[in-house]
Amino acid sequence: MDWLIRYHQELKCLLIVLMLGILHCQGVKVSFAPLNLEMFNDSYQQRLSVRWSVSENAYLSGSDIIFHAQVGRDTQMNIIRNETYISKYSDAENQFTWFWDSDVPLECYTHFVRIRGAPAGDELPEWSPWSQWKAHYGKENLRAKPYIFPHEKIVQEGTSVNFCCIPGKNQKVAKFFWKTWYDAPANSNGTFDFTVHNVSSTKAGGANVICTTTNGIHITMRGTVLFVTKPPDEPTNMSCETQDLKTLICSWNPGKKSNLDEDLAPNYKLHEWFSKKTKLCSRSECTWPIQKNQNIYNFTLVAKNQLGMKSVSILVDATQRVHPLAPTGLELQYINATNAKFRWTLKADYTGLLLLCQTELQMNNHHVEWRNITVMGKAPTSFYTIALDRLQPYTNYTMTLRCMAATHLSTWSDWSEQLELRTHEDVPTAQLDIWREVKSSENGRTVTLYWRPFSEIYATGYIVFYNVTWRRLYDQTKYQSRVVHPPQNTTQLSIDRQAYVIHITAQNGAGISPPSEIRIPNDDEIRDNGQIKEGRVNGKDGGIYVSWKPHPANYHGYVVEWCNFPKSQHCDLQWKKFNSSVASDVIKSGAFNPGVRYTFRIFGSNEEGEHFLEKKSGYIQELACSMRMRITIDGIQADMLHLTWDPYQRYTCQEGFITHYRIYLKSPEGNCQMKGSTELPLTDGKSVCMISINDTEKKSFSINPLKPNTKYEIAMAASTGGGESPLEFTKVTTQPDTAAVIIAIALPVIIVSIMLLQLLLLGYWKRQWVKNMCYPDIPDPNKSNVLSFPTLKEHEEKVMVPRNCVVQKIEIVNQQKVEEVEEVQLSQAQSKEIEKLSCRSEENDCANVSSSLDDMNSAGLLYQTFDDPINRTQPSIYLEFFNRNYCGTPEDAFEILTSQGYQPQREIQPTVMPK
Numbered sequence: 001m002d003w004l005i006r007y008h009q010e011l012k013c014l015l016i017v018l019m020l021g022i023l024h025c026q027g028v029k030v031s032f033a034p035l036n037l038e039m040f041n042d043s044y045q046q047r048l049s050v051r052w053s054v055s056e057n058a059y060l061s062g063s064d065i066i067f068h069a070q071v072g073r074d075t076q077m078n079i080i081r082n083e084t085y086i087s088k089y090s091d092a093e094n095q096f097t098w099f100w101d102s103d104v105p106l107e108c109y110t111h112f113v114r115i116r117g118a119p120a121g122d123e124l125p126e127w128s129p130w131s132q133w134k135a136h137y138g139k140e141n142l143r144a145k146p147y148i149f150p151h152e153k154i155v156q157e158g159t160s161v162n163f164c165c166i167p168g169k170n171q172k173v174a175k176f177f178w179k180t181w182y183d184a185p186a187n188s189n190g191t192f193d194f195t196v197h198n199v200s201s202t203k204a205g206g207a208n209v210i211c212t213t214t215n216g217i218h219i220t221m222r223g224t225v226l227f228v229t230k231p232p233d234e235p236t237n238m239s240c241e242t243q244d245l246k247t248l249i250c251s252w253n254p255g256k257k258s259n260l261d262e263d264l265a266p267n268y269k270l271h272e273w274f275s276k277k278t279k280l281c282s283r284s285e286c287t288w289p290i291q292k293n294q295n296i297y298n299f300t301l302v303a304k305n306q307l308g309m310k311s312v313s314i315l316v317d318a319t320q321r322v323h324p325l326a327p328t329g330l331e332l333q334y335i336n337a338t339n340a341k342f343r344w345t346l347k348a349d350y351t352g353l354l355l356l357c358q359t360e361l362q363m364n365n366h367h368v369e370w371r372n373i374t375v376m377g378k379a380p381t382s383f384y385t386i387a388l389d390r391l392q393p394y395t396n397y398t399m400t401l402r403c404m405a406a407t408h409l410s411t412w413s414d415w416s417e418q419l420e421l422r423t424h425e426d427v428p429t430a431q432l433d434i435w436r437e438v439k440s441s442e443n444g445r446t447v448t449l450y451w452r453p454f455s456e457i458y459a460t461g462y463i464v465f466y467n468v469t470w471r472r473l474y475d476q477t478k479y480q481s482r483v484v485h486p487p488q489n490t491t492q493l494s495i496d497r498q499a500y501v502i503h504i505t506a507q508n509g510a511g512i513s514p515p516s517e518i519r520i521p522n523d524d525e526i527r528d529n530g531q532i533k534e535g536r537v538n539g540k541d542g543g544i545y546v547s548w549k550p551h552p553a554n555y556h557g558y559v560v561e562w563c564n565f566p567k568s569q570h571c572d573l574q575w576k577k578f579n580s581s582v583a584s585d586v587i588k589s590g591a592f593n594p595g596v597r598y599t600f601r602i603f604g605s606n607e608e609g610e611h612f613l614e615k616k617s618g619y620i621q622e623l624a625c626s627m628r629m630r631i632t633i634d635g636i637q638a639d640m641l642h643l644t645w646d647p648y649q650r651y652t653c654q655e656g657f658i659t660h661y662r663i664y665l666k667s668p669e670g671n672c673q674m675k676g677s678t679e680l681p682l683t684d685g686k687s688v689c690m691i692s693i694n695d696t697e698k699k700s701f702s703i704n705p706l707k708p709n710t711k712y713e714i715a716m717a718a719s720t721g722g723g724e725s726p727l728e729f730t731k732v733t734t735q736p737d738t739a740a741v742i743i744a745i746a747l748p749v750i751i752v753s754i755m756l757l758q759l760l761l762l763g764y765w766k767r768q769w770v771k772n773m774c775y776p777d778i779p780d781p782n783k784s785n786v787l788s789f790p791t792l793k794e795h796e797e798k799v800m801v802p803r804n805c806v807v808q809k810i811e812i813v814n815q816q817k818v819e820e821v822e823e824v825q826l827s828q829a830q831s832k833e834i835e836k837l838s839c840r841s842e843e844n845d846c847a848n849v850s851s852s853l854d855d856m857n858s859a860g861l862l863y864q865t866f867d868d869p870i871n872r873t874q875p876s877i878y879l880e881f882f883n884r885n886y887c888g889t890p891e892d893a894f895e896i897l898t899s900q901g902y903q904p905q906r907e908i909q910p911t912v913m914p915k
């Protein structure tokens with residue numbers, strides 16, 4: 001054993017080395033395999049949590065370990081999840097947890113989980129062996145009875161939800177229901193899942209989801225409820241205040257009401273951070289007791305449901321956020337004409353708090369006035385008082401009151417109840433506004449006095465009577481007086497022609513008003529005698545603008561007087577007083593109407609009284625005359641119509657000042673040629689003539705030139721600033737033109753007569769010559785000078801050039817085409833003339849014709865006009881002089897024209913005429 005003792009040291013060393021080696025080897029083979037694997041389920045969340053540890057001291061504390069987890073589903077062990085997960089290792093807390101959220105309810109299938117581990121950081125981790133599969137059993141294999149999962153789930157709008165139906169023993173799923181029924185596939189066997197997509201908000205009680213299962217004979221039904229909602233809205237406008245300084249009342253706007261019943265709707269909890277207290281609240285309000293030693297409160301309000309939570313925080317100073325209670329027991333303590341005193345209570349202890357109170361005074365139910373006062377807070381049993389001055393005498397008031405703490409975050413209390421009160425009467429301080437109208441009467445003058453009752457503001461009491469006193473201006477000793485009771489506001493006095501002074505006072509229960517004075521100048525001073533010309537005034541700004549010539553040296557003021565109802569017997573005399581610096585005003589009255597003429601009389605005031613200065617009239621707005629103008633047509637001629645109209649028409653038009661007249665004339669042709677007229681188109685395409693007459697004094701007018709024997713329609717309108725009066729057309733027909741008719745009938749008769757006379761005279765005077773010409777002693781018409789033909793070649797046109805008889809008057813006729821020739825381009829009238837002159841008729845004899853021709857020769861004027869037609873038609877004209885059997889032949893004519901000699905009884909061949 002010596003060697004053993006001797007090598008003890010060495011052995012010892014070897015052992016240590018060996019042990020270290022073993023220890024080292026043990027360290028290298030450290031396993032990251034999960035130990036103590038546990039699994040938990042959260043059925044509602046469809047979540048599996050897995051918890052495990054690793055072997056202790058296996059690894060350096062603070063280093064990362066990577067785990068690989070797999071989830072298998074069903075007995076086929078399909079891997080449905082494959083995830084790595086890195087976690088820090090710590091000696092102290094050797095525990096790892098991994099969650100997995102299932103897409104289908106955990107009850108639907110059996111799930112298996114296994115995990116392995118490795119040190120993190122390696123590119124190819126050296127994995128530990130897998131843990132054993134840990135199973136979480138579903139109900140799919142139980143099949144004792146049918147199931148449907150998930151059970152009563154609450155989900156968010158728009159999500160998708162997976163359901164599964166597990167049939168009972170020997171059953172299969174037949175149908176399922178979500179909003180409507182669906183058939184399960186025929187080959188469905190065992191667990192059946194289906195998904196509903198994009199679910200929408202349900203009713204408060206949720207929506208049913210149902211499966212039916214069948215064993216071929218019986219049908220079984222299984223149902224569940226799905227709730228679809230939203231996370232809570234964020235509460236807005238949260239505020240806290242105290243009414244009594246004992247509790248804080250916090251309120252907020254919770255947003256839209258939940259679609260689900262109260263137990264599933266969001267709940268509201270108020271947390272206070274200083275006291276660390278939490279309180280469950282109603283949907284929109286919470287009360288919080290105020291602690292004696294705590295003024296500041298740090299609140300967080302949390303609204304929460306199964307889908308989420310929202311929170312808001314506020315910091316509240318309870319002494320700042322005071323919303324006092326409404327004042328109570330408001331009562332009147334004292335009142336006179338202008339002052340009143342009230343008291344009230346506040347049913348909370350505001351001791352130490354400065355209160356600002358506001359009174360609202362409503363006067364006679366319309367005018368409202370607010371007044372502020374400050375009071376010190378008191379114990380709930382004490383009275384607060386307030387005194388109000390500057391009230392209107394004899395006025396009904398409705399008073400109410402509210403208060404707030406004099407801090408900037410305080411809010412007004414509600415209004416107290418209303419208190420009705422009436423101030424006492426007071427002596428009137430205002431003078432009556434008075435005016436007068438003076439008229440001469442048989443034995444002096446009549447003065448009508450008018451006054452305006454005090455307006456509400458100045459009526460400091462009930463007016464019992466008006467006291468009217470009057471006396472001569474320069475005789476102070478004698479005066480008369482008269483009492484007038486309201487509501488009368490006028491009285492009539494008879495005075496002589498001296499200057500007078502009149503006073504009027506108003507008496508109420510408290511006293512007499514200061515007197516109003518008006519002076520009536522002596523009779524000579526009154527000069528409203530029609531010498532004053534009436535001026536015109538115009539509407540402006542809804543009233544009538546009246547101006548006058550200022551005489552500031554003579555008068556200390558002016559009065560404008562008018563009638564509100566000038567057409568009515570009770571004209572309602574009105575007046576307005578001005579000081580001497582004013583020379584114009586827009587007079588307004590609610591009684592003014594458009595189309596009514598108002599007359600304003602302007603008076604100047606001096607110490608003798610009022611003197612009439614000017615008179616003006618006008619309209620707030622002129623209208624068109626409503627009356628049609630009546631016209632009289634008192635002169636009808638062929639080319640002219642003479643109209644007159646009532647010269648007083650302008651006074652019967654009440655609606656405006658007539659500025660001009662207009663005459664409208666419709667003629668059948670619908671056009672308009674008169675000088676100074678304007679043509680206005682009518683809708684029917686015709687037009688009407690408009691003649692303006694700018695002289696409104698004019699009373700008559702002649703319209704010309706017109707056409708004779710024509711039907712015209714005439715109307716007349718008066719124009720004012722408001723437009724034209726309505727039109728009424730009168731029909732009138734102009735005279736026929738007698739002179740023209742006479743001329744038309746008489747002239748041809750006269751001309752014919754003269755011509756006949758001339759013919760007769762000529763015939764007589766030249767009878768020897770005619771005789772020679774037409775039937776000489778040896779009658780040979782060919783010898784006649786009348787028949788002188790130009791040289792004719794064969795097949796050429798023959799032209800006769802008469803010599804003594806005027807050529808143009810002879811009709812040249814184609815022998816074969818007599819009819820044609822007759823039509824040669826002559827107007828009917830011309831042809832007729834020619835017929836008359838060219839004795840071509842079979843019956844005519846030459847004597848007749850020749851004399852006729854001769855006549856025409858001397859009456860050169862008449863047939864001059866026929867030159868042209870004949871000349872123009874010459875080429876196509878052929879001659880047959882009279883009757884060829886009787887007077888001669890064309891050949892004769894040829895001979896005559898060639899020889900220019902007299903060759904009686906020669907025949908002219910008709911054949912020379914070209915076809």
Ligand SMILES: *[C@@H]1O[C@H](CO)[C@@H](O)[C@H](O)[C@H]1NC(C)=O
Binds near residue numbers: 043136138
């Ligand atoms: C889930 O866990 C609960 C207990 O938390 C248990 O009663 C239930 O049976 C479990 N569900 C399944 C499917 O294992």
Ligand SMILES: *[C@@H]1O[C@H](CO)[C@@H](O)[C@H](O)[C@H]1NC(C)=O
Binds near residue numbers: 079082083084
């Ligand atoms: C699981 O994931 C690992 C690594 O991420 C991969 O190597 C493996 O092939 C996956 N297995 C399955 C079954 O998806």
Ligand SMILES: *[C@@H]1O[C@H](CO)[C@@H](O)[C@H](O)[C@H]1NC(C)=O
Binds near residue numbers: 236237253
């Ligand atoms: C919040 O309060 C303010 C003022 O009091 C108001 O104008 C606003 O409409 C309120 N908002 C909501 C969401 O109630």
Ligand SMILES: *[C@@H]1O[C@H](CO)[C@@H](O)[C@H](O)[C@H]1NC(C)=O
Binds near residue numbers: 273298315
């Ligand atoms: C109120 O509480 C919140 C939450 O604790 C905190 O963040 C905040 O600073 C507090 N405010 C005050 C003024 O103390």
Ligand SMILES: *[C@@H]1O[C@H](CO)[C@@H](O)[C@H](O)[C@H]1NC(C)=O
Binds near residue numbers: 371
């Ligand atoms: C009364 O007090 C309120 C609140 O301070 C203020 O808005 C108002 O102008 C005051 N009224 C008068 C008449 O002073």
Ligand SMILES: *[C@@H]1O[C@H](CO)[C@@H](O)[C@H](O)[C@H]1NC(C)=O
Binds near residue numbers: 450489490572573
């Ligand atoms: C006077 O009284 C009558 C009748 O009440 C009223 O129509 C008229 O306007 C009053 N006149 C004045 C000037 O107030």
Ligand SMILES: *[C@@H]1O[C@H](CO)[C@@H](O)[C@H](O)[C@H]1NC(C)=O
Binds near residue numbers: 467468469481483
């Ligand atoms: C009206 O006034 C006159 C003059 O001041 C006075 O003498 C008279 O007594 C008064 N009448 C009444 C009824 O007060």
